[in-house]
Amino acid sequence: MSSVLYDTPGPRAKRRNVLVSVVFFVLLAALAWWIWQVLDDKNQLRWALWQPFTTSQAWTTYLLPGLTNTLKAAALAMIIALPLGAVFGIARLSDHRWVRSVAGVVVEFFRAIPVLLLMLFANEFFSRYTQVTSDDRPFYAVVTGLVLYNASVLAEVVRAGILALPKGQTEAAYAIGLRKGQTMTSILLPQAVTAMLPAIVSQLVVIVKDTALGGVMLGFAELLSERGTLAANYANVIASFVVVAAIYIVLNFALTSFASWLEGRLRRSKRGTGAVLGAEDMEELNPAAVGGGFGAGSAA
Amino acid sequence: MARRRFERWRAPPSTYATHPEAREIVFDFLQGYDVLGAFWTTVQLTLLSAVGSLVWGTLLAAMRVSPVPLMRGFGTAYVNIVRNIPLTIIILFASLGLADIFGATMGASDFKVQGFRLAVLGLVGYTAAFVCEAIRSGINTVPLGQAEAARAIGLNFTQTLRLIVLPQAFRAVIGPLANVLIALTKNTTVAAAIGVAEAATLMKTMIENEAQTLAIGAVFALGFVVLTLPMGLLLGWVGKRLAVKR
Numbered sequence: 281m282s283s284v285l286y287d288t289p290g291p292r293a294k295r296r297n298v299l300v301s302v303v304f305f306v307l308l309a310a311l312a313w314w315i316w317q318v319l320d321d322k323n324q325l326r327w328a329l330w331q332p333f334t335t336s337q338a339w340t341t342y343l344l345p346g347l348t349n350t351l352k353a354a355a356l357a358m359i360i361a362l363p364l365g366a367v368f369g370i371a372r373l374s375d376h377r378w379v380r381s382v383a384g385v386v387v388e389f390f391r392a393i394p395v396l397l398l399m400l401f402a403n404e405f406f407s408r409y410t411q412v413t414s415d416d417r418p419f420y421a422v423v424t425g426l427v428l429y430n431a432s433v434l435a436e437v438v439r440a441g442i443l444a445l446p447k448g449q450t451e452a453a454y455a456i457g458l459r460k461g462q463t464m465t466s467i468l469l470p471q472a473v474t475a476m477l478p479a480i481v482s483q484l485v486v487i488v489k490d491t492a493l494g495g496v497m498l499g500f501a502e503l504l505s506e507r508g509t510l511a512a513n514y515a516n517v518i519a520s521f522v523v524v525a526a527i528y529i530v531l532n533f534a535l536t537s538f539a540s541w542l543e544g545r546l547r548r549s550k551r552g553t554g555a556v557l558g559a560e561d562m563e564e565l566n567p568a569a570v571g572g573g574f575g576a577g578s579a580a
Numbered sequence: 581m582a583r584r585r586f587e588r589w590r591a592p593p594s595t596y597a598t599h600p601e602a603r604e605i606v607f608d609f610l611q612g613y614d615v616l617g618a619f620w621t622t623v624q625l626t627l628l629s630a631v632g633s634l635v636w637g638t639l640l641a642a643m644r645v646s647p648v649p650l651m652r653g654f655g656t657a658y659v660n661i662v663r664n665i666p667l668t669i670i671i672l673f674a675s676l677g678l679a680d681i682f683g684a685t686m687g688a689s690d691f692k693v694q695g696f697r698l699a700v701l702g703l704v705g706y707t708a709a710f711v712c713e714a715i716r717s718g719i720n721t722v723p724l725g726q727a728e729a730a731r732a733i734g735l736n737f738t739q740t741l742r743l744i745v746l747p748q749a750f751r752a753v754i755g756p757l758a759n760v761l762i763a764l765t766k767n768t769t770v771a772a773a774i775g776v777a778e779a780a781t782l783m784k785t786m787i788e789n790e791a792q793t794l795a796i797g798a799v800f801a802l803g804f805v806v807l808t809l810p811m812g813l814l815l816g817w818v819g820k821r822l823a824v825k826r
Contacts, residue, residue, distance in 0.1 A: 300648045323680050521676075
């Protein structure tokens with residue numbers, strides 16, 4: 281194979297590659313062996329510690345309720361953040377300077393703040409100024425923090441999605457006599473939302489990952505904090521970490537794959553303007569965004 | 581006209597001068613807390629993790645574009661696994677797994693230093709995946725024709741890399757890397773999960789013990805705006821200036 285960095289290997293390069301492969305394999309194997317030894321030494325590999333995950337009890341008592349809470353918080357945050365983000369995204373494109381700049385300041389402010397600070401603040405705010413019970417508070421705080429942060433990220437996505445549409449769309453809408461509001465709601469926004477779908481799904485990965493913060497810092501009973509309860513019960517630190525991490529990986533990998541599938545489908549589709557906001561664009565808008573790059577094995 | 585309005589607006593707040601105790605009442609929630617010290621820890625976490633993840637991320641990127649399939653596979657697997665795990669898990673595992681079970685005390689004598697170093701380790705491992713992707717995408721922005729032309733005029737591999745490909749890739753990568761750095765700055769707050777005394781940890785303590793919820797929130801929010809905003813503006817400007825125009 282050829283890339284920008286190197287030619288198709290000849291006989292000498294092939295031999296060198298084999299040698300490097302062998303050395304690298306030995307290093308990896310040594311690392312794996314060391315990890316195995318330590319785990320064995322610390323009795324972390326005993327079947328008794330892994331066995332709970334083959335029973336339904338560990339799943340129905342800890343993991344599934346935790347996962348449900350994670351998904352509930354993530355879905356709710358996305359559902360609230362989406363319209364909020366759309367409003368701010370459109371406001372940033374307003375013709376009125378005051379609307380534009382105020383929306384801009386709000387969006388940039390919430391994008392600059394760590395989501396953990398927003399969660400901590402929301403938690404304290406709810407405890408002081410509202411009647412939310414202490415059982416529900418972590419959930420409310422996590423969702424509030426996620427909404428504030430992700431609405432500002434989605435505002436940028438909406439803005440980019442609308443800007444990505446060809447200018448002719450607006451011009452044609454004006455030409456047939458639509459007003460600004462009508463142009464936005466019946467011409468630009470529907471197309472922008474379609475173009476944004478892959479980016480929105482990738483943002484869901486970020487939200488799912490951020491719910492874990494609420495679990496550790498606020499005691500929200502999501503997947504990661506349920507891991508703590510489970511590990512306290514079965515004394516299986518390593519096993520519980522491995523299983524919970526695997527659940528996150530499978531979940532997020534599925535979401536990312538879905539996003540790339542959507543992206544490919546939208547890019548190929550003959551209808552529409554062909555404007556698509558993919559995971560790659562997302563990384564520019566939201567530094568913490570994950571996604572894209574799957575299956576793209578090397579620089580080709 | 582404008583000046584007169586300004587003066588009229590300015591006149592009242594002489595209360596601080598006439599009643600010195602007013603200042604103490606307004607700002608007394610900061611008493612006894614080392615806010616600057618906490619932010620200094622945040623800055624240290626950011627800088628150390630930035631250097632570490634730049635090194636490890638570059639190595640990973642080199643693996644992902646290398647001609648050796650095993651290294652490519654390792655790089656791809658690492659990036660895809662790490663990017664799909666919450667940072668909170670990684671930081672927590674650094675403390676409960678690496679330190680407690682693997683005995684990685686990081687050469688620290690007390691728990692404070694150990695927690696700090698473990699947090700840096702976790703942040704490096706996590707951020708490196710994003711650095712790797714940024715660098716790889718930078719290499720991908722260099723058109724194939726550039727390297728082909730370089731080889732056609734007789735440059736060898738190292739010359740092609742050093743003179744043609746990397747200078748262009750490096751300049752394309754500044755913008756994406758700036759975004760990673762900003763994300764890293766915000767992500768250092770996750771170190772609060774293992775009790776590192778940085779900004780978020782202090783904010784949690786203060787907000788629970790002091791009455792001025794809003795003021796405390798504002799102080800810490802402002803701290804992060806001050807840290808990340810100039811970073812984004814400066815590096816964004818540098819990145820735009822240096823970008824290769826195609």
